[in-house]
Amino acid sequence: MSSSTASAGREATEAFRTARDLLLTHREDPEGARRAFHWPVLDRFNWALDWFDVIAAEHPDRPALRVVALDGAETSLTYGELSRRSSQVANWLRAQGVDRGEHILLLLGNQVELWETLLAAIKLGAVVIPATPLLTADDIADRIERGKVAHVVADAADTGRFDGIGGHWTRVSVGPAEGWLSYTDAYQVEEHFEPSGPTRATDPLLLYFTSGTTAAPKLVEHTHASYPVGHLSTMYWIGLRPGDVHLNVSSPGWAKHAWSSVFAPWNAQATVLVVDYGRFSADALLDRVVSCGADTLCAPPTVWRMLIQADLSRWRVPLREAVAAGEPLNPEVIEQVRRAWGLTVRDGFGQTETTAQIGNPPGQPVRPGSMGRPLPGYEVALIDPVTGAQADEGEICLPLDPRPLGLTTGYRDSAERTAAAMRDGFYHTGDVAVRDADGYITYVGRTDDVFKASDYRISPFELESVLIQHEAVAEAAVVPSPDPLRLAVPKAYVTLAAGVEPGHRVALSILRHARERLAPYKRVRRVEFAELPKTVSGKIRRVELRGREQHRPPEATGEGARLPGEFWEEDFPDLKG
The missing domain is CATH 3.40.50.12780 (ANL, N-terminal domain)
Structure with a gap:
C-alpha cells in the first residue's frame, strides 16, 4: 500500500x-x-x-x-x-x-x-x-x-x-x-x-x-x-x-x-x-x-x-x-x-x-x-x-x-x-x-395502500392497530372492498391466534371490537379469515389483497354473496346502523 x-x-x-x-x-x-x-x-x-x-x-x-x-x-x-x-x-x-x-x-x-x-x-x-x-x-x-x-x-x-x-x-x-x-x-x-x-x-x-x-x-x-x-x-x-x-x-x-x-x-x-x-x-x-x-x-x-x-x-x-x-x-x-x-x-x-x-x-x-x-x-x-x-x-x-x-x-x-x-x-x-x-x-400508509371509503381517507395501519388489540387476532391487513353505496368499505383479512377457530362467533366479536373503538366512517365492515400473503422478507402484500377484492368472482358480488370464510356486518343484526 x-x-x-x-x-x-x-x-x-x-x-x-x-x-x-x-x-x-x-x-x-x-x-x-x-x-x-x-x-x-x-x-x-x-x-x-x-x-x-x-x-x-x-x-x-x-x-x-x-x-x-x-x-x-x-x-x-x-x-x-x-x-x-x-x-x-x-x-x-x-x-x-x-x-x-x-x-x-x-x-x-x-x-x-x-x-x-x-x-x-x-x-x-x-x-x-x-x-x-x-x-x-x-x-x-x-x-x-x-x-x-x-x-x-x-x-x-x-x-x-x-x-x-x-x-x-x-x-x-x-x-x-x-x-x-x-x-x-x-x-x-x-x-x-x-x-x-x-x-x-x-x-x-x-x-x-x-x-x-x-x-x-x-x-x-x-x-x-x-x-x-x-x-x-x-x-x-x-x-x-x-x-x-x-x-x-x-x-x-x-x-x-x-x-x-x-x-x-x-x-x-x-x-x-x-x-x-x-x-x-x-x-x-x-x-x-x-x-x-x-x-x-x-x-x-x-x-x-x-x-x-x-x-x-x-x-x-x-x-x-x-x-x-x-x-x-x-x-x-x-x-x-x-x-x-x-x-x-x-x-x-x-x-x-x-x-x-x-x-x-x-x-x-x-x-x-x-x-x-x-x-x-x-x-x-x-x-x-x-x-x-x-x-x-x-x-x-x-x-x-x-x-x-x-x-x-x-x-x-x-x-x-x-x-x-x-x-x-x-x-x-x-x-x-x-x-x-x-x-x-406518525405513519399513515403506503401511497398505494391509503384508500377512500364514503369519501373519507382511510389509513389501513390505524385500523389494523385496533384489530390486533383483540385477543383472537394475531395479524390483520385492511384493504378496500367494493361497495355499491360507499364505493369501498374497509375489509380486514385476519389471521387468528393459535387455537382460535374461525367462524360466526369470532367474526361478530372482532367486528364489535372495531365498532367500539373506531369512528363510524373508519369501522371495519367485513372480515375474512385467511393467512396473509407476504413477501419472502415477511412484509404483508396488501397489493395482492386489494387485487382479490377488485376481482371478486361474480358469485361473490351480489347482495348476500360471501367468499368462503368471509363475514359482513350485515350478517349480524346487532351491528346494523
Missing part, C-alpha cells in the same frame, strides 16, 4: 470515528445529537479496511460474531479472527478472478461465511448482491441476469437451484458441491491483504433487490459510504454501545440484515448475535435472549406480534434496548411488552433505499403510534401530493440539498424510476405520514 493511500485511509478512519463518537457521547440526548451531528466528508473510504480492520487491531479479542443454533451448536469469532479470515477469503477470491467492481451474488444463510465473504468483498472493492436462500430458481436467474453477476458464493445445499441458469460466472460453494470451487480452500492462503488500489467512497458496494410489496423488485444501489457510514443513524436509533451484545431477527439477503446484523453493531464495536433457527419459535428465541445475555434486540413487527402470543413474563430478559423496524409497530404490541418487561419497544422507519431516517432513540419520550422524529443526519419533509408544498400530512420526503449520506444513489436498472423518486429536489419514499406540533411523525 502506498504512503498516500495509507494516509488517506487514516484520515477517513478518524473522520468516521469522530462522527461516531459524537453520537455515542449524545446517546441519550436526541436534540443535542441532531444539532451537533454532521455526516463525515469522505473521499476515499473502505469500511472493511479503514474501520473494521482498524478496530480489530485495537481490540482483537473482543467478540464480533456469535451464531447460535437451536440444537446448541455455536460458532463465535473475535474481531481479530474475522479480520484475518476475511483477508484470506479476499485473497483467495482475487485468485479465482474476482476483481474490483465485479458483481458477486451472495446466497448464504446465517452462517459465518456470510460475514467473512461480505467483509472480503468490501476489501476487494467488489459489488455484493445479497440474496436470501428462500429465492426460487426463477428469482435467482432474474438476479443473475439483471444484476450482471460475475461470481456466485452459495451454500452447498442451494447449489442445485443454479442448474440450468445460463451465463459465465464463477461458482463457489460453502460445503462440497460437484463442479463448484470449495470455499474452505480460502483458509489455506495468506492472511495479509493488500488492496489493488484506493476505494472511493462513492464506488458502488451493494445492490439490493427490493422485496416487491407493490410491484416487481427494484435494484437499489448503495455505495461504500451510504450503507457502511449511513448506518451511524441506525446505530444511534438502536442505542448501541461498544461491547454490547446485539440480537437482530432478520433473514440474510434483505437490507435489514445489513442494517442491524452488520453495519450498525460493528460501527459501535458491539457483538453481532445471531439465532439460527429453521422454523421460528418465540420460546426458543427468548431462551437465547436470556442465555446469551443480549443487551439490545431488533425485530420486525411481524416477529413482535408473534412474541406477544407467548407469556412474555416467563422470561427475565437482560435487554436494555428493544426496537422494531420494517413495518409500523402497533401500539398494542408496545404496551404488552412494557407490561411484561418494563421495557419500551421503540419504533423506527427506513427503507432499503436509506438507513434509519426517523425513529425513537434512547432518551426521547415515545408517543404511542408515532415512529418518532428525524434521526441525526436526516431532515424530513412531508409533501402534499396535490399541491407539492410541505404540509402537516403528506408523503415522507428527504430534501436533496444537502443530500443525506445514507440515501441510495438510485435504481441501477431504471433511470426513469430514479428520476421519479428524486424529483423536485426531494427523494420520495412513497410513504404517507402526519407530523404533530412537536415534530413527532
Whole structure:
C-alpha cells in the first residue's frame, strides 16, 4: 500500500470515528445529537479496511460474531479472527478472478461465511448482491441476469437451484458441491491483504433487490459510504454501545440484515448475535435472549406480534434496548411488552433505499403510534401530493440539498424510476405520514395502500392497530372492498391466534371490537379469515389483497354473496346502523 493511500485511509478512519463518537457521547440526548451531528466528508473510504480492520487491531479479542443454533451448536469469532479470515477469503477470491467492481451474488444463510465473504468483498472493492436462500430458481436467474453477476458464493445445499441458469460466472460453494470451487480452500492462503488500489467512497458496494410489496423488485444501489457510514443513524436509533451484545431477527439477503446484523453493531464495536433457527419459535428465541445475555434486540413487527402470543413474563430478559423496524409497530404490541418487561419497544422507519431516517432513540419520550422524529443526519419533509408544498400530512420526503449520506444513489436498472423518486429536489419514499406540533411523525400508509371509503381517507395501519388489540387476532391487513353505496368499505383479512377457530362467533366479536373503538366512517365492515400473503422478507402484500377484492368472482358480488370464510356486518343484526 502506498504512503498516500495509507494516509488517506487514516484520515477517513478518524473522520468516521469522530462522527461516531459524537453520537455515542449524545446517546441519550436526541436534540443535542441532531444539532451537533454532521455526516463525515469522505473521499476515499473502505469500511472493511479503514474501520473494521482498524478496530480489530485495537481490540482483537473482543467478540464480533456469535451464531447460535437451536440444537446448541455455536460458532463465535473475535474481531481479530474475522479480520484475518476475511483477508484470506479476499485473497483467495482475487485468485479465482474476482476483481474490483465485479458483481458477486451472495446466497448464504446465517452462517459465518456470510460475514467473512461480505467483509472480503468490501476489501476487494467488489459489488455484493445479497440474496436470501428462500429465492426460487426463477428469482435467482432474474438476479443473475439483471444484476450482471460475475461470481456466485452459495451454500452447498442451494447449489442445485443454479442448474440450468445460463451465463459465465464463477461458482463457489460453502460445503462440497460437484463442479463448484470449495470455499474452505480460502483458509489455506495468506492472511495479509493488500488492496489493488484506493476505494472511493462513492464506488458502488451493494445492490439490493427490493422485496416487491407493490410491484416487481427494484435494484437499489448503495455505495461504500451510504450503507457502511449511513448506518451511524441506525446505530444511534438502536442505542448501541461498544461491547454490547446485539440480537437482530432478520433473514440474510434483505437490507435489514445489513442494517442491524452488520453495519450498525460493528460501527459501535458491539457483538453481532445471531439465532439460527429453521422454523421460528418465540420460546426458543427468548431462551437465547436470556442465555446469551443480549443487551439490545431488533425485530420486525411481524416477529413482535408473534412474541406477544407467548407469556412474555416467563422470561427475565437482560435487554436494555428493544426496537422494531420494517413495518409500523402497533401500539398494542408496545404496551404488552412494557407490561411484561418494563421495557419500551421503540419504533423506527427506513427503507432499503436509506438507513434509519426517523425513529425513537434512547432518551426521547415515545408517543404511542408515532415512529418518532428525524434521526441525526436526516431532515424530513412531508409533501402534499396535490399541491407539492410541505404540509402537516403528506408523503415522507428527504430534501436533496444537502443530500443525506445514507440515501441510495438510485435504481441501477431504471433511470426513469430514479428520476421519479428524486424529483423536485426531494427523494420520495412513497410513504404517507402526519407530523404533530412537536415534530413527532406518525405513519399513515403506503401511497398505494391509503384508500377512500364514503369519501373519507382511510389509513389501513390505524385500523389494523385496533384489530390486533383483540385477543383472537394475531395479524390483520385492511384493504378496500367494493361497495355499491360507499364505493369501498374497509375489509380486514385476519389471521387468528393459535387455537382460535374461525367462524360466526369470532367474526361478530372482532367486528364489535372495531365498532367500539373506531369512528363510524373508519369501522371495519367485513372480515375474512385467511393467512396473509407476504413477501419472502415477511412484509404483508396488501397489493395482492386489494387485487382479490377488485376481482371478486361474480358469485361473490351480489347482495348476500360471501367468499368462503368471509363475514359482513350485515350478517349480524346487532351491528346494523
